[in-house]
Amino acid sequence: MTAHFRYPRFFVTSPSPCPYLPGRQERKVFTELVGVHAAELNEALGRIGFRRSQGVAYRPNCIGCTACVSVRVVVGEFVANATQRKLLRRHGDLEVSACRPWATDEQFQLLRRYLSARHPGGGMAGMDEDDYADMVEHSTVESFVVEYREPGVGGRPGRLVGACLTDRQADGLSMIYSFFDAADTTRPALGNFIIMDHILRAREAGLHYVYLGYWVKGSARMAYKTRYRPVEVLGPAGWSRYEDDVTDPPRLQRETA
Structure with a gap:
């Protein structure tokens, strides 16, 4: 039986002070890397700029700023x-x-x-x-x-x-x-x-x-x-x-x- 792929749910963190640009706020979008397709999801997200931290993939999602590349x-x-x-x-x-x-x-x-x-x-x-x-x-x-x-x-x-x-x-x-x-x-x-x-x-x-x-x-x-x-x-x-x-x-x- 083929396992059904579950589309990831994405969440956004609350704004916090940016560690790189003084006076700006940072915000991240993230999703959990769980289940049998976790590695595939991490691969796909990595190609569009996400990073892994433990069981989470995240990327910057700051309001009015795209400085992080x-x-x-x-x-x-x-x-x-x-x-x-x-x-x-x-x-x-x-x-x-x-x-x-x-x-x-x-x-x-x-x-x-x-x-x-x-x-x-x-x-x-x-x-x-x-x-x-x-x-x-x-x-x-x-x-x-x-x-x-x-x-x-x-x-x-x-x-x-x-x-x-x-x-x-x-x-x-x-x-x-x-x-x-x-x-x-x-x-x-x-x-x-x-x-x-x-x-x-x-x-x-x-x-x-x-x-x-x-x-x-x-x-x-x-x-x-x-x-x-x-x-x-x-x-x-x-x-x-x-x-x-x-x-x-x-x-x-x-x-x-």
Whole structure:
């Protein structure tokens, strides 16, 4: 017997202060990802700009503002620039592994340090161990955690310096949330390196895109998302190439990936 497809029900959140543009209000439209068709629904919504958070797919639905734009890197055509090649060499000693989506205390402690350094007043600042476990483990789609560790000694795993909760979709990898040791001055621009690693990982898997979430033009916190060329942005007519001029920054800039 064929299961009947249930069309999703969408809801809208109440307005709240925008974390990226001062003086503006944000609002989201969302739906639950439940049932046997959850993965298919997530795939379809992801192509039109939705993001996943646990068992929910959401996208901005702000009144009078369309500043948040979905972006994705075109993996097959990506060529690293000089700064990005330097970054790959600098962190080339890291041991990278894709782990099943199971929360660990080591990951949570790294997340706490990251949030304290980069987003002390953000919406995730009050997360506890249970909240983090929910974020990682409550997924109705194919997900994994990519861990980045310094070289181990004597058969013991090295120090965890970065991690990313990632979804695998039919056409690409979707970076749900990445965090890293932002206080380690010997490991600059780890967030950018994690994106680079996902691009290479997607290429090796034969996938077309790496989805980076939302980008806000003019927001310094979001500037890094358009440095991975070619990048596509989602507009009213669908996905198109972002062609604004870009040059290598004079130094590795701080990122908030």
